[in-house]
Amino acid sequence: MEDFAAPPDRPWFRHYEDGVPHAYPSIRPVFGDDAHGPAESLWEQFDRTAATWPDRVAAIFEGTEFTYARLHRMVELFSTSLARLGVGRGDNVVLQLPNIPQCLVAYFALHRIGACVVMANPMYVAPEIAHMLDDSGARTMITLDAFWMNTVRKIKYSTGLRTVIHTGIADYLPFPKKQLFPLIGKKKGLWAKVRKEPGVYRFADMVAESEGIVAPTPGGADDMACLQYTGGTTGVSKGAILTNSNLLSNAHQVAGWFPGLKAGGEVFVCALPFFHVFGLTICLNVPIALGATLLVIPDPRNLKSIIGKIEKYRPTMFPAVPAMFEGINRFPGIEKRDLSSIKGCFSGSAPLSLEVMNRFEQLTGARITEGFGLTESSPVSHVNPLFGLRKEGSIGVPMPGTDSKVVDLTEGTTEMPDGENGELILRGPQVMKGYWKHEEETTNAIRDGWLFTGDIAYRDTDGYFFISGRKKEMIIAGGYNIYPREIDEVLYAHPEILEAAAVGIPDQHRGETVWAFVVPKPGAKVSGGDVINWCRKRLARYKVPKRIVFAETLPRSAVGKILRRELREQALEMMKNEGGPK
Amino acid sequence: MNADILDSFSGRLKGGEDIKLRTLGPDDIPAMQKLFKTFSPETIFHRFQEPIPVMTDERARRCTGCTSEGSFAVASYYRDRFGREVLTGIARIGVIGPGEAEFAIVVGDPWQGQGIGRLLARAIAGMAAANGIEWLESTFDMDNRRYLDFCESVGLKGTLTWERGQFRLRSKVSDIKR
Numbered sequence: 182m183e184d185f186a187a188p189p190d191r192p193w194f195r196h197y198e199d200g201v202p203h204a205y206p207s208i209r210p211v212f213g214d215d216a217h218g219p220a221e222s223l224w225e226q227f228d229r230t231a232a233t234w235p236d237r238v239a240a241i242f243e244g245t246e247f248t249y250a251r252l253h254r255m256v257e258l259f260s261t262s263l264a265r266l267g268v269g270r271g272d273n274v275v276l277q278l279p280n281i282p283q284c285l286v287a288y289f290a291l292h293r294i295g296a297c298v299v300m301a302n303p304m305y306v307a308p309e310i311a312h313m314l315d316d317s318g319a320r321t322m323i324t325l326d327a328f329w330m331n332t333v334r335k336i337k338y339s340t341g342l343r344t345v346i347h348t349g350i351a352d353y354l355p356f357p358k359k360q361l362f363p364l365i366g367k368k369k370g371l372w373a374k375v376r377k378e379p380g381v382y383r384f385a386d387m388v389a390e391s392e393g394i395v396a397p398t399p400g401g402a403d404d405m406a407c408l409q410y411t412g413g414t415t416g417v418s419k420g421a422i423l424t425n426s427n428l429l430s431n432a433h434q435v436a437g438w439f440p441g442l443k444a445g446g447e448v449f450v451c452a453l454p455f456f457h458v459f460g461l462t463i464c465l466n467v468p469i470a471l472g473a474t475l476l477v478i479p480d481p482r483n484l485k486s487i488i489g490k491i492e493k494y495r496p497t498m499f500p501a502v503p504a505m506f507e508g509i510n511r512f513p514g515i516e517k518r519d520l521s522s523i524k525g526c527f528s529g530s531a532p533l534s535l536e537v538m539n540r541f542e543q544l545t546g547a548r549i550t551e552g553f554g555l556t557e558s559s560p561v562s563h564v565n566p567l568f569g570l571r572k573e574g575s576i577g578v579p580m581p582g583t584d585s586k587v588v589d590l591t592e593g594t595t596e597m598p599d600g601e602n603g604e605l606i607l608r609g610p611q612v613m614k615g616y617w618k619h620e621e622e623t624t625n626a627i628r629d630g631w632l633f634t635g636d637i638a639y640r641d642t643d644g645y646f647f648i649s650g651r652k653k654e655m656i657i658a659g660g661y662n663i664y665p666r667e668i669d670e671v672l673y674a675h676p677e678i679l680e681a682a683a684v685g686i687p688d689q690h691r692g693e694t695v696w697a698f699v700v701p702k703p704g705a706k707v708s709g710g711d712v713i714n715w716c717r718k719r720l721a722r723y724k725v726p727k728r729i730v731f732a733e734t735l736p737r738s739a740v741g742k743i744l745r746r747e748l749r750e751q752a753l754e755m756m757k758n759e760g761g762p763k
Numbered sequence: 764m765n766a767d768i769l770d771s772f773s774g775r776l777k778g779g780e781d782i783k784l785r786t787l788g789p790d791d792i793p794a795m796q797k798l799f800k801t802f803s804p805e806t807i808f809h810r811f812q813e814p815i816p817v818m819t820d821e822r823a824r825r826c827t828g829c830t831s832e833g834s835f836a837v838a839s840y841y842r843d844r845f846g847r848e849v850l851t852g853i854a855r856i857g858v859i860g861p862g863e864a865e866f867a868i869v870v871g872d873p874w875q876g877q878g879i880g881r882l883l884a885r886a887i888a889g890m891a892a893a894n895g896i897e898w899l900e901s902t903f904d905m906d907n908r909r910y911l912d913f914c915e916s917v918g919l920k921g922t923l924t925w926e927r928g929q930f931r932l933r934s935k936v937s938d939i940k941r
Contacts, residue, residue, distance in 0.1 A: 590905065590923075590925060590930075591911060591923065625906075625908070635906070637925070650925070650926070651927065651928055652905040652906060652925075652928060653904075653905065653906060653928050654904070654927060654928035654929070655928070666808060666813075666814055669813055669814050670814045673813075673814060673815065673816050674816070679819070680813075680815075682813060737825075738857065738859075738865055738902065739834065739857025739858065739864065739865040740855045740856070740857045740865050740866060740867035741811060741825050741826060741855070741857075741867070742810075742812045742867065743811065743812045743813045745812070745927070746926065746927065
């Protein structure tokens with residue numbers, strides 16, 4: 182691995198708390214690696230953790246507990262079955278699962294045999310999955326029974342997909358939840374009976390005990406570990422190549438930010454989805470690197486369940502997004518609930534208001550630190566001190582081993598003085614290798630080792646960074662990047678729509694939400710519901726406009742360019758008249 | 764509008780065809796629609812800021828016609844071997860205030876990189892000046908590095924402001940190289 186020594190003269194260093202390392206190499210190893218040197222791969226990290234704490238509970242899922250030894254054995258068995266199906270080094274494999282134990286097993290099994298994990302959002306609809314399969318070249322996919330039957334099966338023969346491994350949410354539920362789940366799950370589209378057919382395998386069969394475990398063949402530090410798809414300005418998503426080193430580094434950087442964490446002694450609430458890069462690092466790679474217990478929660482919106490589990494299992498770390506903190510703050514009777522086990526929280530994906538932060542800290546006694554990042558930086562690049570100076574609206578200071586500066590918006594070569602806006606750039610061990618099969622975009626994004634984030638920011642004299650805007654027209658809703666062009670394209674494909682434009686509108690819970698302005702074709706009788714249903718079939722749920730506004734024309738500039746700014750103003754006016762953001 | 768000035772501009776494509784300029788009018792809707800078919804999705808998005816799939820008559824009318832007083836559009840074209848006119852690019856000026864106008868230039872993908880954009884920029888600068896326009900503005904995606912380089916190369920180097928993913932460049936007409 183390359184050594185990333187942070188520069189010595191950065192003003193943010195004085196805000197690092199005692200025990201937080203400054204340079205990347207010194208934050209490794211997280212625990213007991215001294216004899217072996219740092220782990221080279223995510224598999225190696227997991228293998229070492231499992232060897233150090235075989236009897237410690239690695240994961241708790243709806244009451245079912247998995248020790249590290251059990252999880253490790255399942256990983257060995259599953260990776261052996263995968264290898265027998267021909268999956269191995271150099272293969273991209275799509276993993277489309279919610280937070281369930283099978284996701285952990287599949288993730289480390291794929292790393293064990295050197296395959297690259299292509300994380301897919303379970304909310305993706307058929308065209309989005311098809312794009313991911315085509316673009317990544319994946320021929321193998323691991324998914325839920327219901328996703329396979331309801332979505333993926335439709336596109337299997339139009340893509341390169343050849344092998345499908347399916348599993349069910351109920352597979353590792355304890356009695357009687359396991360028996361009851363099909364009744365509830367079918368209604369929610371989370372359970373389906375799978376027909377036997379060639380190329381389709383059951384996860385449960387692939388982790389059954391068998392003789393002869395294949396030897397591990399993990400990738401090296403600089404090999405692709407994950408292909409993490411992120412929206413693209415061109416309307417289609419592109420894959421950010423994250424290496425073993427990128428992801429391990431970021432896990433260690435985050436762990437290093439909390440010097441009080443005890444290796445082998447923490448319990449993490451893992452409600453943030455593993456398929457999202459924030460959840461992947463904070464709820465999976467960090468706790469595994471620390472030998473922590475993962476309290477695996479499949480539905481982050483079910484606050485009742487999360488609160489109940491916090492009381493029952495006494496977790497110590499709670500990574501979440503602002504909507505979850507806010508939801509818990511407002512949960513009926515929350516003052517009488519015992520959340521006192523939580524000592525640290527990590528918030529990301531959207532700005533957290535000081536009011537919500539303070540209220541949550543009062544309720545729990547925990548400290549929240551807010552981080553910032555992007556898929557291309559695995560993701561965390563900046564973070565606020567846990568106990569030190571807090572500045573509202575700031576994304577904090579660069580992570581250990583990370584350098585960051587603000588440069589001019591046009592050339593990107595001149596560093597801006599403190600207080601002046603420019604493009605935020607950063608470098609560090611967590612910065613991606615590039616975009617999969619997008620050389621030009623890689624060249625634009627990474628210049629001389631610096632990642633050009635596309636965010637417009639300024640730095641104050643204390644070394645704290647503040648985001649002022651974006652270089653790309655992008656909507657961030659609930660932590661997901663959404664490019665309006667992708668939505669526009671779906672709207673324009675509607676046979677009764679003449680013109681359309683999607684815009685991002687402030688949303689109290691999701692940061693932003695999507696509205697679409699639509700001009701129907703003359704004589705068309707299309708309703709808002711029709712448009713939303715059209716989008717639901719073609720876009721993941723989080724991209725579907727929450728509201729359709731019909732208009733006779735769309736505002737355009739003197740030379741005919743669409744004026745989204747005016748549409749946003751119209752939307753804000755409408756919201757104001759209706760009583761403010763919802 | 765003083766269109767005579769356009770006669771003084773000419774260029775040549777890599778294939779040897781002579782490029783000339785003329786103003787556009789309402790009769791050019793079919794030619795505009797034909798030109799649109801040569802645009803890649805990227806070109807369309809950069810020009811219109813939306814992924815329009817077809818150039819409707821109404822939109823073509825807006826692109827070619829004079830929708831407000833003092834507005835105009837200029838086309839670059841060549842004649843094919845049958846003597847038919849083929850549009851290769853369009854520059855449009857839209858008045859936004861006294862002595863101020865917004866401009867946009869688009870060149871069909873097969874002819875990009877052959878100096879047509881530069882030719883159109885020089886021509887509209889000349890026409891703008893002749894029509895009392897002192898300031899020109901253009902908005903474009905902040906990641907459209909190629910367009911920014913183009914603006915700089917023709918002398919459009921004025922004030923650059925930004926808002927939500929877009930640059931707005933405001934330049935003095937007299938600074939444009941002619």
